[in-house]
Amino acid sequence: MLIRSHTCGQLRESHVGQTVRLNGWVNSYRDHGGLIFIDLRDRFGLTQIVFDRESGLAADMMASADKLRNEDVIAVEGAVRIRVGGENPKLDTGKVEVVVVALEILNKTDNPPFLPDDLGKLPNEELRLTHRYIDLRRPSMQRILALRHKVYQTTRRYFDENGFLEVETPILYKSTPEGAREFLVPNRHVPGSFYALPQSPQLFKQILMVAGCDRYMQICRCFRDEDPRADRQAEFTQIDLEMSFVRRDQVMATMEGFVRRLWKDVADVDVPPLQRMTYRRAMEDYGIDRPDTRYDLKIKDLSAFAAKMDFAIFKSALEKGKDRPAYNSKKGVVKALRVPGGAEKLTRKITDGYTDFVKTFGAGGVAVVKVIKGEDGQPKLDTGIAKFLEPLKAEFLALLGCQIGDTVLFVADVYAIATKAIGELRQKVARDMGLVPKPGAEGGPWNFLWVVDFPMFERNKETGKWVAMHHPFTSPNDDQMQAFLDADMDDEVTIEGIVSAGYDVVLNGQEIAGGSVRIHDRAVQSKVFALLGMTPEQAKEKFSFLLEALSYGAPPHAGVAFGLDRLIMNFAGTDNIRDVIAFPKTQTGADLMTRAPSPVPENQLRDVHIRSIAPAP
RNA sequence: GGGGCGGUAGCUCAAUUGGUUAGAGUACCGGACUGUCGAUCCGGUGGUUGCGGGUUCGAGUCCCGUCCGCCUCGCCA
Numbered sequence: 001m002l003i004r005s006h007t008c009g010q011l012r013e014s015h016v017g018q019t020v021r022l023n024g025w026v027n028s029y030r031d032h033g034g035l036i037f038i039d040l041r042d043r044f045g046l047t048q049i050v051f052d053r054e055s056g057l058a059a060d061m062m063a064s065a066d067k068l069r070n071e072d073v074i075a076v077e078g079a080v081r082i083r084v085g086g087e088n089p090k091l092d093t094g095k096v097e098v099v100v101v102a103l104e105i106l107n108k109t110d111n112p113p114f115l116p117d118d119l120g121k122l123p124n125e126e127l128r129l130t131h132r133y134i135d136l137r138r139p140s141m142q143r144i145l146a147l148r149h150k151v152y153q154t155t156r157r158y159f160d161e162n163g164f165l166e167v168e169t170p171i172l173y174k175s176t177p178e179g180a181r182e183f184l185v186p187n188r189h190v191p192g193s194f195y196a197l198p199q200s201p202q203l204f205k206q207i208l209m210v211a212g213c214d215r216y217m218q219i220c221r222c223f224r225d226e227d228p229r230a231d232r233q234a235e236f237t238q239i240d241l242e243m244s245f246v247r248r249d250q251v252m253a254t255m256e257g258f259v260r261r262l263w264k265d266v267a268d269v270d271v272p273p274l275q276r277m278t279y280r281r282a283m284e285d286y287g288i289d290r291p292d293t294r295y296d297l298k299i300k301d302l303s304a305f306a307a308k309m310d311f312a313i314f315k316s317a318l319e320k321g322k323d324r325p326a327y328n329s330k331k332g333v334v335k336a337l338r339v340p341g342g343a344e345k346l347t348r349k350i351t352d353g354y355t356d357f358v359k360t361f362g363a364g365g366v367a368v369v370k371v372i373k374g375e376d377g378q379p380k381l382d383t384g385i386a387k388f389l390e391p392l393k394a395e396f397l398a399l400l401g402c403q404i405g406d407t408v409l410f411v412a413d414v415y416a417i418a419t420k421a422i423g424e425l426r427q428k429v430a431r432d433m434g435l436v437p438k439p440g441a442e443g444g445p446w447n448f449l450w451v452v453d454f455p456m457f458e459r460n461k462e463t464g465k466w467v468a469m470h471h472p473f474t475s476p477n478d479d480q481m482q483a484f485l486d487a488d489m490d491d492e493v494t495i496e497g498i499v500s501a502g503y504d505v506v507l508n509g510q511e512i513a514g515g516s517v518r519i520h521d522r523a524v525q526s527k528v529f530a531l532l533g534m535t536p537e538q539a540k541e542k543f544s545f546l547l548e549a550l551s552y553g554a555p556p557h558a559g560v561a562f563g564l565d566r567l568i569m570n571f572a573g574t575d576n577i578r579d580v581i582a583f584p585k586t587q588t589g590a591d592l593m594t595r596a597p598s599p600v601p602e603n604q605l606r607d608v609h610i611r612s613i614a615p616a617p
Numbered sequence: 618g619g620g621g622c623g624g625u626a627g628c629u630c631a632a633u634u635g636g637u638u639a640g641a642g643u644a645c646c647g648g649a650c651u652g653u654c655g656a657u658c659c660g661g662u663g664g665u666u667g668c669g670g671g672u673u674c675g676a677g678u679c680c681c682g683u684c685c686g687c688c689u690c691g692c693c694a
Contacts, residue, residue, distance in 0.1 A: 028655070035651035048654070070644085085652035094654090111645055114628055119655060120643090121629055126686050179694030226693040359618080360690055471694045569619080586686065
């Protein structure tokens with residue numbers, strides 16, 4: 001075989017006169033009869049090679065060259081020269097070409113189902129995933145693979161420099177069915193017993209702290225058997241960290257340093273210091289715990305104002321849970337979103353659509369009013385609920401700081417639903433108003449933000465039980481610890497008010513990292529388990545190893561996990577998580593290339609003491 | 618589990634809102650061509666309209682079921 005001397009992205013004017021050998025795929029061919037041009041492709045680029053009947057190429061090789069087609073794999077030998085037909089500025093190698101004197105066909109291809117170029121429309125994703133080995137040849141996909149590699153390398157370098165040890169943790173793990181649904185793996189030796197694949201290495205990394213590792217990191221695979229989304233996959237990758245003898249601020253500083261290094265290395269962007277926002281502020285102003293601050297729309301609570309209105313829909317919403325304390329999920333509220341310039345851009349058709357939109361989050365609808373210019377030149381309320389606002393017009397305009405040309409959107413419901421609905425609506429309105437900047441060539445703008453002071457606990461919507469907002473190993477914040485230990489477990493208002501030592505990094509409305517200071521005291525951990533409704537026996541059955549570890553000299557520790565796939569999505573400028581995973585799965589968990597999952601022979605099931613109750617296909 | 622969109626030639630799409638033999642570009646096959654660069658020109662092959670029923674004189678088009686993919690709500694400690 002003609003082993004390559006250079007890659008297809010390498011040759012320049014300085015190589016002119018040299019005899020070189022290239023290997024690669026036929027990216028395109030231009031056949032002029034006695035003269036054939038081929039763009040040869042590998043991961044590193046494209047090089048034009050020329051077959052010329054009049055340049056001494058053997059007749060049989062010329063005949064072979066005539067048969068070359070896209071995606072054939074070949075090796076050639078020839079001399080580098082300045083292009084006779086002039087430069088092609090689109091190629092890095094565009095000043096030169098290789099005049100072939102020897103051709104070796106390494107592998108003829110069948111006619112491929114699609115070509116891996118970035119011209120024109122992509123074939124449908126089903127086909128791309130089925131023939132992933134072709135799809136990944138596409139330069140845009142190669143670029144993402146390289147980006148991902150770069151992130152791995154920068155990550156390992158940064159944490160190594162900061163004293164972290166990379167430690168692998170088990171994939172076959174104990175089932176702890178509190179959080180996401182788990183993937184189960186039967187054990188052959190103990191009939192009826194199962195491992196679970198880890199939702200995250202959470203407890204192992206805490207135990208590594210107890211074990212004296214001091215600082216741990218791992219780029220690890222996590223598994224959650226929940227329905228995927230465009231930015232979510234059942235099998236995904238985290239950059240997982242844990243640190244000993246630190247409090248919240250030390251971890252946050254380490255994370256911020258990492259973010260800064262990563263963006264510098266990968267995108268050559270200098271990230272300014274991150275602002276902090278409390279969870280409460282985020283929910284109040286943005287209706288979501290991961291605000292997108294790239295645009296300046298803010299939500300305002302108008303409950304007190306709305307109570308003065310003679311408008312039945314608001315009144316009945318405010319009646320709900322009216323004896324509950326503020327921010328209680330079941331307390332009725334009225335939320336408003338002022339949209340500058342909305343009076344013109346948000347047509348009746350669009351605002352009508354908002355009602356359907358908020359219904360998907362359980363809200364009843366959206367009330368609308370426009371602020372237009374009256375005959376006297378002053379602001380005038382128009383359409384929708386204008387007549388109900390008219391008696392309180394001055395107060396309304398002042399409360400929201402309305403200008404002529406604004407539209408104001410209202411959602412009235414219990415706190416949990418109204419907040420979620422108007423928070424989602426805010427993001428939709430921003431898209432409709434064209435306020436969301438399109439990522440430029442460098443990906444940005446990059447709006448980072450810390451969100452802190454999350455509640456420790458929230459009520460499960462269906463069961464009404466307390467559940468941990470982050471996870472059950474999250475510590476109350478330092479200034480809350482005594483209040484938590486003293487708290488009566490039946491005192492709903494106090495429990496609800498306990499703030500955890502958790503922290504999230506939010507980027508452009510996306511959670512890219514989350515972590516917390518952990519509980520390192522057995523008594524605190526036991527109280528959390530009890531609050532979550534676990535008896536001491538249940539806690540012991542599920543987490544005895546953790547409770548024991550906490551009893552044998554556990555250092556204060558804290559940690560975090562970054563969603564690696566989402567980081568790459570940002571750098572790659574894609575909103576499809578499958579683009580950043582080499583071999584992703586579909587929405588039903590299928591790998592279309594390997595055809596996993598698949599049935600297994602009966603005897604294989606018997607070995608692991610499993611009988612399938614699935615109906616025969 | 619719920620809602621929405623989609624599936625027509627290898628690929629990307631069209632097909633007058635139920636009406637003749639389902640078309641175009643590209644790929645592929647054959648031919649021409651010595652300076653192209655998404656080469657060009659000429660000719661050709663290629664279809665179980667995802668699958669199964671139904672309505673109708675007639676179904677790519679309407680109805681029912683089903684499979685697959687995507688988006689989404691729930692879910693994701």
